[in-house]
Amino acid sequence: MASTYIVPIICLSLAVVCVARPIYPLPSKVRNDCRQPVQTSRPYNIAHRGSNGEIPEETAAAYMRAIDEGTDFIETDILSSKDGVLICFHDVTLDDTTDIGNHKEFQNRKRTYEVQGVNTTGFFTVDFTLKELKRLRVKQRYSFRDQQYNGKFPIITFEEFISIALDAPRVVGIYPEIKNPVFINQHVKWPGGKQFEDRFVETLKKYGYKGSYLSKDWLKQPVFIQSFAPTSLVYVSNMTDMPKILLIDDVTVPTQDTNQSYWEITSDAYFDYIKDYVVGIGPWKDTVVPVVDNYLQTPTDLVSKAHAHDLQVHPYTFRNENRFLHFDFHQDPYQEFSYWINKIGVDGLFTDFTGSLHNFQEWTQSLSEEAQDDKNASKLLDKVAFLISSYKKQ
Numbered sequence: 001m002a003s004t005y006i007v008p009i010i011c012l013s014l015a016v017v018c019v020a021r022p023i024y025p026l027p028s029k030v031r032n033d034c035r036q037p038v039q040t041s042r043p044y045n046i047a048h049r050g051s052n053g054e055i056p057e058e059t060a061a062a063y064m065r066a067i068d069e070g071t072d073f074i075e076t077d078i079l080s081s082k083d084g085v086l087i088c089f090h091d092v093t094l095d096d097t098t099d100i101g102n103h104k105e106f107q108n109r110k111r112t113y114e115v116q117g118v119n120t121t122g123f124f125t126v127d128f129t130l131k132e133l134k135r136l137r138v139k140q141r142y143s144f145r146d147q148q149y150n151g152k153f154p155i156i157t158f159e160e161f162i163s164i165a166l167d168a169p170r171v172v173g174i175y176p177e178i179k180n181p182v183f184i185n186q187h188v189k190w191p192g193g194k195q196f197e198d199r200f201v202e203t204l205k206k207y208g209y210k211g212s213y214l215s216k217d218w219l220k221q222p223v224f225i226q227s228f229a230p231t232s233l234v235y236v237s238n239m240t241d242m243p244k245i246l247l248i249d250d251v252t253v254p255t256q257d258t259n260q261s262y263w264e265i266t267s268d269a270y271f272d273y274i275k276d277y278v279v280g281i282g283p284w285k286d287t288v289v290p291v292v293d294n295y296l297q298t299p300t301d302l303v304s305k306a307h308a309h310d311l312q313v314h315p316y317t318f319r320n321e322n323r324f325l326h327f328d329f330h331q332d333p334y335q336e337f338s339y340w341i342n343k344i345g346v347d348g349l350f351t352d353f354t355g356s357l358h359n360f361q362e363w364t365q366s367l368s369e370e371a372q373d374d375k376n377a378s379k380l381l382d383k384v385a386f387l388i389s390s391y392k393k394q
Ligand SMILES: *[C@@H]1O[C@H](CO)[C@@H](O)[C@H](O)[C@H]1NC(C)=O
Pocket: 114, 117, 118, 119
């Protein structure tokens, strides 16, 4: 008699794993099609260098915290080691965010190179092998943020970063940047004449990333490829249709590869050209809403112009600290989120504080589809329970 219950009970537990949200098996055992998908109905929460407001940037701990806090995408900057291994690191030099200064054995590695037209002195990632880089520990960039994790976490590779996303208990997208490609290609050579961008795309493909924006493949493993260098984006578009985002710097900064002005790359003619290669732009916030004396000015037409060309807009960077909040927001980061989401109408936000953005969005724009899914799930469970009870009666 007892054995007749086994089959329906197994079905029930499978249904719970696949449909209800809170119960997760161990990450490595989760199958893609069972995991909660990335939301696509509200602006993307993009964890800028992980939850780096709390934990040193671009470390595994910062990315895992961001995933816990509900991010849609974990964002990273890809550079290279001397031996051609792609790593997650923001600056071309190690000075500001690692303990390189404490490593006597490396003190003779200081160099001066020209980076985007500026002679820069420091310890460059491209002068260290991966094995050497792994001996360093990362530290918090800003003195006014929590220092307790300094010296605890190593630099991670692009592949380790991807594994963190793929092992997450729900579908979490990745948002890697082809960082300083002109500089990296000058200093690092790969076998067979391959360049930085080739390695970058090969790595994504190796782990199964593929497909255009919102395609079935993309939804399984969402990714945005970002770069400030239009040449790199055009180049990689020959290798993959994964969605790409053109980053746009302040109005005074020309592009690092094509030396084009801000005005040139935000013109209607340029948007007409670049929209064949990218799905959106990632502008510095102040180019969307200029700031004078810490007060917001009238927004520019950048967002409406981009939207008119069917381009998304993901501005950077949202930071909770008062020193980054304009007076208009009265020291309240939620007011800033509200302004950019509801008034400016952006499609994604790069933030150092993913948890805050997630809470704000849950409170103001809870995922209705998800609620609907949950209702359907409980309906399904009702059906299963009904089947079990009718089975019992027989
Ligand atoms: C950088 O330094 C080198 C060597 O001193 C010099 O030739 C070059 O003009 C400098 N470049 C810039 C952009 O200042």
